[in-house]
Amino acid sequence: MSPTELAAPSFFTEYLPHVSVDCVVFGFDAKGLQVLLLKMKHCDDWALPGGFVRQQEGVESAATRVLQERTGLEQVFLQQFRVFSEPRRSAANKWTSENEDLQAWLNQRFITIGFYALVPFEKVAPQPDSISDACSWWNLADVGKLMLDHNAILHSALEALRLQMRYQPIGYNLLPEKFTMPELQKLYETVLGQTLDRRNFQRRMLDFGLLEKLPERKTGVAHKAPFYYRFNKTQYDKALEEGLAGGW
Amino acid sequence: MSPTELAAPSFFTEYLPHVSVDCVVFGFDAKGLQVLLLKMKHCDDWALPGGFVRQQEGVESAATRVLQERTGLEQVFLQQFRVFSEPRRSAANKWTSENEDLQAWLNQRFITIGFYALVPFEKVAPQPDSISDACSWWNLADVGKLMLDHNAILHSALEALRLQMRYQPIGYNLLPEKFTMPELQKLYETVLGQTLDRRNFQRRMLDFGLLEKLPERKTGVAHKAPFYYRFNKTQYDKALEEGLAGGW
DNA sequence: CCAAAAGTGTTACGTTTACACCCATGG
DNA sequence: CCATGGGTGTAAACGTAACACTTTTGG
Incomplete structure (x- = not known):
């Protein structure tokens, strides 16, 4: 292994290849249901907060890590709801970056595990990640075209949430204590x-x-x-x- | 690339690494609910039918392929229900094989996507795969200790199926036409x-x-x-x- | 003092549950 | 001819939906 590689550990050694997690983060305020989105660098698209799975962690832990980094929250209600894996979903991946390793990483074909999270809107401090330059709440009704198949993921998350409401309570994580x-x-x-x-x-x-x-x-x-x-x-x-x- | 590699394409080039699918195949006959299991080679454990995801296919298609190979059925009711990804779930992987490539492949850490399938019992012709030496139906009540976390996957599938029955019909795929x-x-x-x-x-x-x-x-x-x-x-x-x- | 929002209760309806009776068949 | 299982019907219990009246408050 060359000194260069030692100095800059690769995404390929840190994370499992081809696997990602995407989180549909729901918040609630007087204006209605909100969803947390990231404005991606070098393009006009917004995207769901996502991340990758470390060699030695489970997908829930990866999603929790993503949530912690984007919202600052430690304890969130998190639920995996579906895997999105059509090969063509990644077909549009055309990342360019000065970091060649990152560029190669992002241009992989990804299988993504969809989670939805219910979080207390007013306690969230949205933080963009390294490949985005903004992170903010969007009213569900105002969400436009998202990156890749993220609109489908969002839609699917909302359906899963509605289904879950039939037999499980919600609210604890979406409302203030009182x-x-x-x-x-x-x-x-x-x-x-x-x-x-x-x-x-x-x-x-x-x-x-x-x-x-x-x-x-x-x-x-x-x-x-x-x-x-x-x-x-x-x-x-x-x-x-x-x-x-x-x-x- | 050496001629040897060309002659024997590797699992590592054919499939996505670290990702598998496992299928809980339910059948139904007079004796009750049955589940399709494989007797693994070189060990006493039985396991759920599983497989891997090709570079250019989705997980549903991978699961369908597995089902087709194990049961001979083309059209089956297939539903993804959860991802199992705890790193320690693969900790027990200690495969030995004369095929070094296969051995290395099987000893990876795997994230597996759980599916359950409902199939017409009497139309199934169980076929073992390359790493198992038997494939047969087990009465749900008689299933003992399975390989890895497959007991948990089976249990989780049954719960998902019960939940699904609340708001969706079942039977079409489990019963004969009349x-x-x-x-x-x-x-x-x-x-x-x-x-x-x-x-x-x-x-x-x-x-x-x-x-x-x-x-x-x-x-x-x-x-x-x-x-x-x-x-x-x-x-x-x-x-x-x-x-x-x-x-x- | 009135419009708007919240607390509380009652009635009507439909769905689910429990149960009874009769019919058909093979042993 | 009777025990067993299947076809059909009904009354009670329960839960949900629809709706009315009163109370409180700011403007």
Whole structure:
């Protein structure tokens, strides 16, 4: 091995070749459902945050690392949902870089493992990576053409999330610790893309037994002030494990 | 490149390194749910049918190829359900072979993409592959310790299948073209691991609108002969796309 | 004091569950 | 001719959906 190689360890030795992870990071605020995107260098496209898998780590750990680097968050809800592997998905890879090793690396054919993450919007400090020059939230409705097949990945993640909501609770990772019932409902309506009855929603949510009503109400709001709630983490985790409803 | 290499193309050039697919193949007969397993050479373990991904194919296509080779079937219901990638899952890889290239290949660390398949039991002609010396059906209840983490993969596949049954029909790929209602019920009971009410099951199934009642009854059977049914493929495929029930 | 938003309750409806009766067949 | 399994129907229980009234607050 030459001194040059020793000085600059290659992507090819650090990571598993041909394998990547891509994360669809969902956040939620008053404007609706947001997704974290990166503006790639030397091109106009935006892309999902992604990364590669080290020789000695699992894909979950790789995705967690990506999330930590882009958002600053340590603990996030992360779920693998599908593998995207059509050879032609990488056909458009035409990276040029002064770093020849990086260039060769990026122009590989990649099999990517899709994850979606649910994160607390207001706690995220978006950070671009080495091949992007911006990292920021996009309202889901405003997302345009993304790099490669990232639009399909995003769409697929949203479908997986909607499916998962049928039998698992969401919200713990998307809302602040204290939240009101209307806020929780807004979250559900936004993700599901449909409006729900206010009273039935509240009853159903409470019947799940995951919520604790706090004695305080929201302040500084017009009209009648709603109560705050928080999740009972114990019950919430139990519901994540066991599921909420059954069909058979 | 040396003539030797030209004469014997390497696994390393034909396939993507570090990536494999493993298939949990479910079949169904009178004895219950069956799973297709391979008896590995030079060791007592049985394993799930698996394979590798060619440089220019997607993982679905790799899994389809594996299925075709092991079962002889062209069209099978195939569903990717999870990626297994913990580095230590491959830690036990200690293959020895006279083919040095193969040996080095098999001793890589692998990220495997888990698929489950639903196939018509009676149409399958199990075929071992080059690193196994038997391929046969096992009753799910009789499956013992499998190679590597294959027990976990099998368990996870069954969970995914049970979950999927909540909102998608199954049966088309697991039953012969004509089947009776008790047979269909047996299938559901076996996969779900619980007994169901005969009359409610029938009503529910018929209400889905996927079944066509045939004018003929089963022959050569003790007691009252049940009617045959078959799936309406059009409706069935529609249900696969759109799902059966909703929660919200 | 009124429009807008939130808290709470009730009724109607449909779906699922539980269960009963009759029919057909082979031993 | 009867035990076993299959075809069909109905009533009760449950959960969901639809909807009304009251309370609170800022403008």
